[in-house]
Amino acid sequence: xxxxxxxxxxxxxxxxxxxxxxxxxxxxxxxxxxxxxxxxxxxxxxxxxxxxxxxxxxxxxxxxxxxxxxxxxxxxxxxxxxxxxxxxxxxxxxxxxxxxxxxxxxxxxx
Amino acid sequence: xxxxxxxxxxxxxxxxxxxxxxxxxxxxxxxxxxxxxxxxxxxxxxxxxxxxxxxxxxxxxxxxxxxxxxxxxxxxxxxxxxxxxxxxxxxxxxxxxxxxxxxxxxxxxxxxxxxxxxxxxxxxxxxxxxxxxxx
Numbered sequence: 001x002x003x004x005x006x007x008x009x010x011x012x013x014x015x016x017x018x019x020x021x022x023x024x025x026x027x028x029x030x031x032x033x034x035x036x037x038x039x040x041x042x043x044x045x046x047x048x049x050x051x052x053x054x055x056x057x058x059x060x061x062x063x064x065x066x067x068x069x070x071x072x073x074x075x076x077x078x079x080x081x082x083x084x085x086x087x088x089x090x091x092x093x094x095x096x097x098x099x100x101x102x103x104x105x106x107x108x109x110x
Numbered sequence: 111x112x113x114x115x116x117x118x119x120x121x122x123x124x125x126x127x128x129x130x131x132x133x134x135x136x137x138x139x140x141x142x143x144x145x146x147x148x149x150x151x152x153x154x155x156x157x158x159x160x161x162x163x164x165x166x167x168x169x170x171x172x173x174x175x176x177x178x179x180x181x182x183x184x185x186x187x188x189x190x191x192x193x194x195x196x197x198x199x200x201x202x203x204x205x206x207x208x209x210x211x212x213x214x215x216x217x218x219x220x221x222x223x224x225x226x227x228x229x230x231x232x233x234x235x236x237x238x239x240x241x242x243x244x245x
Contacts (some may be wrong), residue, residue: 058211
């Protein structure tokens with residue numbers, strides 16, 4: 001998994017490349033933990049290069065969203081493929097997360 | 111039959127082997143995604159909860175390719191579990207719980223899911239849709 005970060009209009013965009021699963025989730029958790037510790041409050045997770053996510057990946061995202069919320073932060077998910085989005089819909093996590101088409105939409109809404 | 115050691119780091123390798131064994135079926139990416147996710151969730155459960163991460167134990171996997179469906183059987187060497195106690199993760203009160211979505215996803219993504227041998231054997235069946243235009 002490759003993780004890169006860039007700042008756009010006050011939002012920290014975390015772009016993930018690869019599969020989010022049991023083995024790669026700790027890497028993702030570490031990246032988010034570093035951001036939370038740096039008091040970054042608005043995180044956008046770019047899924048455009050994510051082709052797979054398992055239940056461990058979902059659990060890690062929930063955990064990170066909860067930590068952000070505790071710090072009055074917010075997590076946005078963008079650029080999901082139809083298949084990844086369907087996993088969020090099946091599990092009803094689309095009700096829990098703020099899912100947007102792209103970063104521009106998040107900036108407009110935010 | 112495939113036999114995999116109880117080692118969570120080997121899940122991807124195992125998954126690739128199983129998916130490679132289906133390559134002649136020329137399944138579309140959506141079907142492959144469903145099978146991959148269901149198999150990996152089942153294998154992880156078998157290693158973690160069935161075999162309790164004991165490296166001396168193994169997980170056996172059978173793949174049966176039929177004309178209209180693929181059947182995958184995942185057997186661990188543990189004592190099994192009561193699958194009926196799995197909480198529905200989509201219930202309002204469970205939505206923010208971090209765990210408990212593995213079996214739920216398998217049930218949703220596969221067409222038939224059967225727990226056997228007290229839960230230590232999971233048989234899952236996915237009906238095949240041929241690629242449009244494929245013969």
